[in-house]
Amino acid sequence: MEIRPYKPIDLEQIAQLFYETVHAVNIKDYTERQVNAWATGNINLKEWGTSFLKHLTYVATEKDMIIGFGDIDETGYLDRIYVHKDFQGQGVATAICNRLENEIGTKCITVHASITAKPFLKKGDIIRLSFKKLRNKGFS
Template sequence: MKIRQATQQDASEIMKLFYETIHTINIRDYSQEQVNAWAPDTMTVDKWVKRQDTKQTFVADHNGKIVGFAEFEPDGHIDCFYTHKDFQGQSVGTQLLDTIVTQATQLQLSRLFVEVSITARPFFEHRGFAIVKPQEVECRGVKLINFVMERYLS
């Protein structure tokens, strides 16, 4: 597996991974109504391409298949961070996070921060992130619980 910068040609596969992971993995911690709001059937590839204009998107590429992706912003914010539903627990997220930490260090950032799902919270806690606060957010009219977390870099 290699971590690389996403290209516009990756947008469709990234969108599919996002949708399937939320509907298969996050459904364990959220209701059907919540996952439908979070990852609706109405998503478009164009919106995913546009996201790449404002964020640095890394993908985990396993033999030509995207098995994870993470979006990183220059202020240290990690936006989307997802591992393919069939590659959970196989170090995909760890390798993506290691890449982000390296990038943040090169940018001389002192802190990374992220809003994580109930599902992703243990992953980030095990990698040095601390909860700043739980929060209730609204997504397409549906309320969800997530956690603001941060990690200081040395």
Template sequence: MVIEEFKEVYLIEILDLFYKTVHTINSKDYNKNQLDAWAIENPDKKIWLNSLEKNVSYVARENNKIVGFGDLNNEKYIDRLYVHEKYQRKRVASKILSVLEKEAKNLGYKEVYTEASITAKPFFLAKKYYVLKKQHKHHNGQVFINYIMKKDINNM
């Protein structure tokens, strides 16, 4: 597996991975209306591209296939971290997160934040993040329970 910086050519594959991952992996914790609001079928490609290019964004590739991606914005926020449904529990997210945390440290950040889904919360807890707050977040007409989580990276 190779971790590399995001390139525009990966956008369509990332959007497909995001949609399928949310609609399969997160389906045990969220209902269909929530999943449809979270990952819409035809997202605005320009918005996604601008966001991924602006952020520190990485993909994980194996056999020329994107198996995961993640990004960090300039507000010390791990915005997205998603892994292909067939590559769950194969350390893909761990490897991407490690690269993002190193980048954050190189940028001088002392901590990073994320909003973890119910599904992702145990993963982040295992990576030494802690819950700052449980929240009911409104998005596309639905309410989601998720968790604002933080990790101190100063002593990494």
């Protein structure tokens, strides 16, 4: 596995990974309606691409395939961390988070996390966890 900085050419592969991960992994903790609202398949690629370039963003690759990605802003807000459904539990998210934390240089990392991510985040040194309620997207 290689951890490297995000490149704009990664965007479509990341969008597909996001959609597939939410629908294959997060479905164990959320209803079908909720995952459909969360990952519609209609990501605003321009908005995501701009966000990735503004943030510190890394991707994990295995043989030229993106198997995970994560991004953090300058305040220490961990915006996204997703791992391909076939690479769950293999240290991918930990490797990405470690790289992000080492480079951002803040002592406090904040994240609005899914129920699915809670066990992973509790194992690490994430100081403040917040589980965002997305009522307007069908979450409760």
